Amino acid sequence: METDLELAQRAALTGAAEALRHFAVIADLPQETKKDGSVVTVADRAVETVIREVLTAARPGDAILGEEHGETATGNGRRWIIDPIDGTALFVRGDNRWLVLIALEVDGVVTTGVQVVPAQGVAWWAQRGQGSYRGRVLNDRLVEAERIRVAGAPAGMGEARLGVVPIDWGREVAASLIAVADERPWPVHPPLLVAQGDLDVAVQTGGEIWDFAASSVIIPEAGGVFRGLAGQTGPDRGPFVFASSPELLDEALGILRGQNAQIAH
Incomplete structure (x- = not known):
């Protein structure tokens, strides 16, 4: 069975592929303004939908919280947290810095996180206690993984x-x-x-x-x-x-x- 990290990566890459499909025709994509003033598109909702489908099929007992489709509650202490397109304002301008974000929270503690920048073909991920990594996205797979670390802190x-x-x-x-x-x-x-x-x-x-x-x-x-x-x-x-x-x-x-x-x- 897939580990939680492997599942998060697969779900994020599935969402990234869906997002890129919409990004390719961004000039024709209708936009809406939410109550908080932020922009939302059909792409945001479509990406969250496909991510939810992947997670639900693999972990049907887990809760899911997403920016666009709200929360499904369960009692097992596990909750997936999704931002299908982080930086929609960048997305609709054709700027390639938007992300797909997925995290897993277990008993109130985030244990797994994946961030993909689909239009740049790069991703970052981490699982608690196992370090943080960066890699490239190639044919819907993560390759060339390398461990990353912060820099030495400056004087101030x-x-x-x-x-x-x-x-x-x-x-x-x-x-x-x-x-x-x-x-x-x-x-x-x-x-x-x-x-x-x-x-x-x-x-x-x-x-x-x-x-x-x-x-x-x-x-x-x-x-x-x-x-x-x-x-x-x-x-x-x-x-x-x-x-x-x-x-x-x-x-x-x-x-x-x-x-x-x-x-x-």
């Missing part, structure tokens, strides 16, 4: 390489860090760049549990740390900060909290 935020996501809204949340750190452009999701040593700090200025679940195992398994601006230590509603060391995380959070305290007054 003044020397830190910073990534902020999203790129077009919510940046005011990270304004105080942007002012002191070396903000870099990012070819893929900034928390993943922290995990593989190409950034020191990443700020995700907003999101829900499905946006953070996979990262919440990939980042620690690569040696990094994360925490919500409100003190959350597990995936939840954002903002969240990811860093290559506890010291850098504390410094970044201190700067952000000082900024937000000033705004509040």
